[in-house]
Amino acid sequence: MKKLFPIYVRIPVFFTLFFLAMEFFIDSGDRPAFVKYPILILVLLMFLLVLIAIELVLNATDRVIDTLLTEEQRKAKEIEENLPFTETQFYKGLMRKLTRSRKVEEEGELLLHHNYDGIQELDNVLPPWWVYLFYATIAFSFIYLVRFHVLGHDNQKAEFDKEMAEAKIQVEEYKKTAPDLMDKEKVTLLTDAESINAGKAIFQTNCIACHKADGGGAIGPNLTDKNWINGGGIKNVFNTIMEGGRAGKGMIAWKDQIKPTEIQKVASYVLSLQGTNPAGAKEPEGEIWAEEGVVTPKDTKAPTAVDTTQTK
Incomplete structure (x- = not known):
């Protein structure tokens, strides 16, 4: 199947996605991450080179596989590539790209030579989706390393403390205009x-x-x-x-x-x-008056007078 998106389309797309990921994971304020942290340019260039290398390896692998095909298999592949595009064709091609699966008829070419009690093993390659996911974890770990251990951004605890401080300020601002709900049942002694x-x-x-x-x-x-x-x-x-x-x-x-x-x-x-x-x-x-649980000394003098006009 012909590639739906050629290399000159896929690479810029991956490059853009990586750029968006960097902007998302790195809080660069009102300036782009590229301006605030020039090291990101180097990171993106390295990532771009890795993508190009992967594409070259995959294309080279496809050419090697083509040389190993029989004449009949080659003709069948050409016919499949020249078929008009359909959703089914796209889905099958996508799954084949993601899994690198081979047809059942071609499994004979993948059999390894060793044999254990009649059990043979297929020499299948790692599924590309798994490989890409592995590369993504490496990219994520590198971003994490740069952000928290090189650039010194806030970790989860620091972010939590900042958000709590901001929330406290917002609460105080709210109290200035909020209805006062303090009453006898809720009141507590203040000592600060x-x-x-x-x-x-x-x-x-x-x-x-x-x-x-x-x-x-x-x-x-x-x-x-x-x-x-x-x-x-x-x-x-x-x-x-x-x-x-x-x-x-x-x-x-x-x-x-x-x-x-x-x-x-x-x-x-x-x-x-x-x-x-x-x-x-x-x-x-x-x-x-003594608070509950507080013992009043026995030698405390009784009141000498009670004011009948004032309260305390």
Whole structure:
């Protein structure tokens, strides 16, 4: 069968495919890989030479096979090559090219001389599809070597870390416009310096009139002792700030003026004031609060007074 695509068509096609593969596997940014990495030109030239060598070897093999054909086989081949092109003919020719299979009638020419208990072996060549796949793995390994061990591109871990960093930035950008979904059930205590400082800034803007800048208490109760009117802990403090104190008394609800995530920071800052014991602090009010699982010392003094107008 005549070749559907001659060598001067196949080589540029393979060359183009290889170029596209290089551009795909190598992230060269806004410039082509050839410009950023000149070594790729050498790689492509070497690959082109290999393809030409393969084509020359295959053509030489075809000519040798033609010389070994009998006159009858040669005439049959010429007749087949001169047949009009059909899909069936193309499929048969393609499979023959991929497998280098021989007709059953020609198997006698492939028999090896050795014989084991009447079992003989055919001297078949490796299927071209397997050979081409093997060459492809070599090309891939070379590309991998150049990309990761010569050019120093990011491996999977580095790419993952970069994508996670980008995702974190996107999440932070989303939070700026996303609805605030923080509530009493989801709130957790924040301990990082950035959050505590942000909570302190909000506290100084909105809370020092009643609680003083040091949290020692003025109109409002002392926030630095262990006594709480509406319960301690992050969930209770968060809920008190958001919903306000007792109905008709004490602190207003701040949920319409401060975002829940900002209230979380304020509540975390307030809890960070525990045990600071500022000078001139108010007497404890409410009941001693201990988180679940934390034992309260027996000698802790009971509150001396309970403010009936303020909440904490």
